[in-house]
Amino acid sequence: MLEPIVWEEDRLSLIDQRKLPNKLEYFICKDYRDVAYAIKEMVVRGAPAIGIAAAYGMALAEINNENIEEAYKTLKNTRPTAVNLFWALNRCLKAYKEGKSIVEEAKRIQREEEEVCKRIGEIGEKIVDDGDTILTHCNAGALATSKYGTALSVIRFAHYSGKRIRVIADETRPRLQGAKLTAFELNYEGIPVKVIVDSSAGFLMQRGEINKVIVGADRILRDGTTYNKIGTYSLAILAKYHNIPFYVAAPLSTFDLESSEEDVKIEERDEREVAYIENIRIVPEGVSCINYAFDKTPAELITGIITEKGIIKPKEEEIIKLFKGIKWKSQ
Numbered sequence: 393m394l395e396p397i398v399w400e401e402d403r404l405s406l407i408d409q410r411k412l413p414n415k416l417e418y419f420i421c422k423d424y425r426d427v428a429y430a431i432k433e434m435v436v437r438g439a440p441a442i443g444i445a446a447a448y449g450m451a452l453a454e455i456n457n458e459n460i461e462e463a464y465k466t467l468k469n470t471r472p473t474a475v476n477l478f479w480a481l482n483r484c485l486k487a488y489k490e491g492k493s494i495v496e497e498a499k500r501i502q503r504e505e506e507e508v509c510k511r512i513g514e515i516g517e518k519i520v521d522d523g524d525t526i527l528t529h530c531n532a533g534a535l536a537t538s539k540y541g542t543a544l545s546v547i548r549f550a551h552y553s554g555k556r557i558r559v560i561a562d563e564t565r566p567r568l569q570g571a572k573l574t575a576f577e578l579n580y581e582g583i584p585v586k587v588i589v590d591s592s593a594g595f596l597m598q599r600g601e602i603n604k605v606i607v608g609a610d611r612i613l614r615d616g617t618t619y620n621k622i623g624t625y626s627l628a629i630l631a632k633y634h635n636i637p638f639y640v641a642a643p644l645s646t647f648d649l650e651s652s653e654e655d656v657k658i659e660e661r662d663e664r665e666v667a668y669i670e671n672i673r674i675v676p677e678g679v680s681c682i683n684y685a686f687d688k689t690p691a692e693l694i695t696g697i698i699t700e701k702g703i704i705k706p707k708e709e710e711i712i713k714l715f716k717g718i719k720w721k722s723q
C-alpha cells in the first residue's frame with residue numbers, strides 16, 4: 393500500500409500528490425515551514441493526513457529547537473476547514489506544555505489514525521453489498537489519511553472480503569483528486585474503478601447505475617452537518633432524490649463538538665485553480681472565478697456516518713454518544 397507520510401527522525405517525506413498519477417515522488421520537509429508549505433499547496437491533503445503532517449511539523453520544530461508556539465501558529469494558519477488539523481496541533485501543543493516529546497505524540501497520532509481507518513473499513517464494509525457500484529467523491533483514501541483511507545477503506549475492505557464491487561470516481565474539479573488520486577490508489581490495488589466527469593453523477597443515478605455513495609469528511613458538527621469537498625452537497629441532493637444511500641466515513645478526529653456553522657470557515661482557494669488546467673488558461677482573461685474548496689451537507693441528506701466506533705445516524709444524541717467516556721477537544 394502507498395505510504396504518503398514517512399517520518400525519518402530528522403525529516404518528513406510526503407508523497408507529492410500534485411504530481412500523481414504520472415510521477416510518484418516524495419517532497420522532503422526539513423522544518424515546520426516546509427510542512428506548512430506542503431499543506432497549503434496540497435502536496436499533502438485530506439483531513440487526517442494534514443493533521444498528521446502538521447503534527448510532524450511540530451516535531452520538526454522540536455528537533456530543530458525552534459519556537460514551538462511560532463510553529464503552531466504557522467501550521468494552524470495553513471488551511472481553515474478540516475478540523476483534524478487543529479485537533480492534531482492541539483494534541484502536540486498539549487504534549488509540549490506537559491513536557492512530553494512532540495515527536496512521540498506525532499508518531500502516536502499517525503499510528504492511531506492508521507488503526508482507526510482500518511476499523512472504519514472493517515466496520516463499514518458491512519453496508520456494501522456484493523455487486524454494488526459505489527460512487528465516491530474527491531479522495532478519501534490512503535493518500536488522505538496515511539493508510540487505508542476512510543471512504544476508500546470501506547471500499548477496500550469490501551473488496552478484500554470478496555464482494556464484487558465497482559467504483560465510480562468522479563474527477564472532482566478543480567484539483568481533480570478523484571481522477572488523479574482515487575483512481576490511482578484503487579487501480580494500484582486492482583480494485584475496479586472508472587472515472588466520470590462530475591456532472592455525470594446525476595445521469596448515472598437516473599439510469600440506476602449507482603447503488604451507494606460513500607464520501608469522506610473534513611469536519612462534522614454535533615448536529616451531523618458535514619463539511620466535505622465542494623460538490624458533496626450536490627451529490628447528497630441527487631442521492632436523496634434517487635433514493636440512493638449516502639454514507640459519510642470519518643474518524644472521531646473529524647468531529648467538531650464545539651463549533652456551530654457560523655464558526656466554520658469554508659476555504660476559498662486561488663481562482664487560478666479554476667481558470668487554468670495544466671498551466672493552460674481556459675477562462676477568458678478578465679473573467680474571475682469562484683473557488684470554494686468545500687461545501688456543507690445537512691444531516692437529513694446523510695444515511696449514516698461510518699466511524700471506528702460503529703455506524704451511526706447523523707443525529708446529535710448518537711454523535712455525543714460516540715464520545716461518551718472520552719476526554720475530547722476538537723479545537
Ligand SMILES: CSC[C@H]1O[C@H](OP(=O)(O)O)[C@H](O)[C@@H]1O
Nearest residue numbers: 437438439530532536608620621
Ligand atoms: C479522508 S478526508 C479527505 C477529504 O479531504 C479532501 O479535501 P482536500 O483534498 O482539499 O484536502 C476531501 O474533502 C476529502 O473528502
